[in-house]
Amino acid sequence: MPELPEVETARLCLERWARGRQVRGVLVRERRVVAKGGPPLAKLVGARFVGFDRRGKHLLIGLHAKGKPLGLWSHLGMSGKWLRRKTGEEPPRFSRVQIDLSGGVTLHYADLRLFGRLRLVPGAAFEKLPAVAALGPDPLHEGVDPDRLGERLQRSRKAVKPQLLDQRLAAGVGNIQASEALFRAGIDPRRPGRSLARAELARLARGIRASIDYSLADLRKQIGATGGRDVQYVEEPAGPNPFRVYDRANEPCPRCRRGTITRLIQDARSTFFCPRCQK
DNA sequence: ACCCGTGTTCGCTG
DNA sequence: TCAGCGAACACGGG
Numbered sequence A: 001m002p003e004l005p006e007v008e009t010a011r012l013c014l015e016r017w018a019r020g021r022q023v024r025g026v027l028v029r030e031r032r033v034v035a036k037g038g039p040p041l042a043k044l045v046g047a048r049f050v051g052f053d054r055r056g057k058h059l060l061i062g063l064h065a066k067g068k069p070l071g072l073w074s075h076l077g078m079s080g081k082w083l084r085r086k087t088g089e090e091p092p093r094f095s096r097v098q099i100d101l102s103g104g105v106t107l108h109y110a111d112l113r114l115f116g117r118l119r120l121v122p123g124a125a126f127e128k129l130p131a132v133a134a135l136g137p138d139p140l141h142e143g144v145d146p147d148r149l150g151e152r153l154q155r156s157r158k159a160v161k162p163q164l165l166d167q168r169l170a171a172g173v174g175n176i177q178a179s180e181a182l183f184r185a186g187i188d189p190r191r192p193g194r195s196l197a198r199a200e201l202a203r204l205a206r207g208i209r210a211s212i213d214y215s216l217a218d219l220r221k222q223i224g225a226t227g228g229r230d231v232q233y234v235e236e237p238a239g240p241n242p243f244r245v246y247d248r249a250n251e252p253c254p255r256c257r258r259g260t261i262t263r264l265i266q267d268a269r270s271t272f273f274c275p276r277c278q279k
Numbered sequence B: 001a002c003c004c005g006t007g008t009t010c011g012c013t014g
Numbered sequence C: 001t002c003a004g005c006g007a008a009c010a011c012g013g014g
Helices: A004-018 A146-153 A160-164 A175-185 A198-224
Strands: A023-028 A048-055 A058-065 A068-075 A080-086 A095-101 A105-111 A117-122 A262-266 A269-273
Touching (some): A004 A048, A004 A058, A004 A080, A004 A105, A004 A198, A068 A080, A146 A198, A160 A175, A175 A198, A175 A269
Antiparallel strands (some): A023 A095, A048 A058, A068 A117, A080 A105, A095 A105, A262 A269
8 A cells, every 4th residue: 555654654664674684585476576677686685784765655775785785676566565474484465575584584575466666776876766866855855845846836737636646746645645635735636736826835735744744643553553673564454544535435524524525537546525625 | 247446657649 | 858648567356
């Protein structure tokens, strides 16, 4: 379930599970998750995990291999997850790549739909990857600047919601966070992005940050429930829908209580909004 | 059987 | 250079 908050959660988990550990073995069960053109994942053997970064939905993991930097890039696509098991345990469903570490820890990259990818990056030169180089500001790092957002929105005639999925605007905003941010900002998702006034851009920038912070706190609660080193990645995030409008078609609006959350399709993706309080 | 989906890339047009 | 669009990738769940 990967938008920025889920990827940040995966980053935190990987850091707790792998920091300082050395790779003992790699097993690729499904070749398609290894991005074409990169070095074979077997080159990870002997390397030690040292850094765990994220930009937008991209995981940028740093290792030391014989004293030289080596990067592991990971994008979760639609259904990718990082999971931890004890070495020798049964692999989880849809485990596509298994990385055995020192200390009896094994990482699994599991991915049902196979849209996610892993790639080794020599020298940890992640900025050489075109998809990473093109990313806009990360809401949790640089933050979203209303002026910059407005400048970017001016370049297209598209509606604001589909535009928010463009990773050059704000890296990490996906289909859920786009609907949630526009709801918080009180902006109709069908409005042309270039029609937003200054005050609306400011509200949108705050809305993006607020919806991401909220989702991240919700996920942190789930993984942190057991605390400390016993933290487990939640594989089946049960529980009620944590969102204000996403996947709530036909429910009353949680803000105005009088509008009805409406679903519409924009650029072949679902959008949810309240027609009464999003103008 | 059929439709849906929390994402991105590629090829092509204008 | 770049916006825009459709197709492609892939497969379980409703």
